[in-house]
Amino acid sequence: MNNISDYAIRLFFHFLVVLGIWKLVKPLIDEQLRYIAKKSEYRKNAKHFNEASKRNKRFIYRHLDNLLYLTQDKYEPFVSVTKFILQSGFLLVGIFIITLLTMQELPSLFSSDPFFDGNLQISNIETIKSVWKLPMLLAILAGSIPYIVMRYKYTKRQTEGSYDLLDVVKIYAKYTYLSVDAALYATSDFLMDNNVLKRPLRILADEFSNYSNETMLQGEAQRFASSVSTTFARIFISDLLDAEKEGNVNLNLSLLELNDSMEQQRETILTVKANNSDAIKLGLYGNLLVFVLSIGTFMFMLKPGLYFKLQFQTPIGVTFFMIIVISFVIAFLFSILLSRPKLDYQ
Missing domain, CATH: 1.20.81 (Receptor-associated Protein)
Structure with a gap:
């Protein structure tokens, strides 16, 4: 248990180092991006704008630009999109490196993990070949968090x-x-x-x-x-x-x-929302109540020790737990978003 806490602390300090590096380079990146945007007169030069739209504004760029346009209070054309891509990429690479470096030091704890091949004591190179899958998965999940948060914020x-x-x-x-x-x-x-x-x-x-x-x-x-x-x-x-x-x-x-x-439609929406407030609250908190009661029931029937062993120390248990948690979070977010419909004719 002490080894696990030591590794957790080490992982935390690795993350602080990467975060510190980003804080150091971020001002330089911001300054360079603004210099490029100003030099090309991205917003004011119509000819350049039209050429850039045809040449550079591919689907991903347009998609991110439209999201940031509404979600970022200090939105700047070109600068905001580029900075978001760099931040997400830096987070992905940073999480991959610090997770990989940390996990090389605890191969015995993960020798039975399905992400590993089981042969982790040969050399650093062999260890890297064996453990890169889980760090890559964690890095992809971490790198997608800024986009998921922005997408939720955009919908809201x-x-x-x-x-x-x-x-x-x-x-x-x-x-x-x-x-x-x-x-x-x-x-x-x-x-x-x-x-x-x-x-x-x-x-x-x-x-x-x-x-x-x-x-x-x-x-x-x-x-x-x-x-x-x-x-x-x-x-x-x-x-x-x-x-x-x-x-x-x-x-x-x-x-x-x-x-x-708009005033008339707003009154209509508020009236409908008031009449359906109980159903909205049930959608928001019903899943949470079912989730807590289900876990409590299984813990009572199996005893806490056996429950945690089956849930978190078996691949099937962990997989189903992650699916349930992710499904619950998605349903909860959708319930929040649907609890206040747009002010529109529909």
């Missing part, structure tokens, strides 16, 4: 953004006498800091003030609408594009109608 913020759009519409309606970009800037400044659309709205304002062709403006406007992903957001963006093209003559009336529709 999409829902929040659908409600925050109501504030945007209300405030923007007061500035319809201004140009579209000026009204967007004023609306963004007036929004609370906890409004998830504050930063995307300012980016949209930058695009309205600096665009050089209609295709570029359409792309940024549709990205804003897609980040909220509601019919109300598409109507709002359509109104802005019409106002930019034809003037603000009918904009105020259109926004007032949109505001009334």
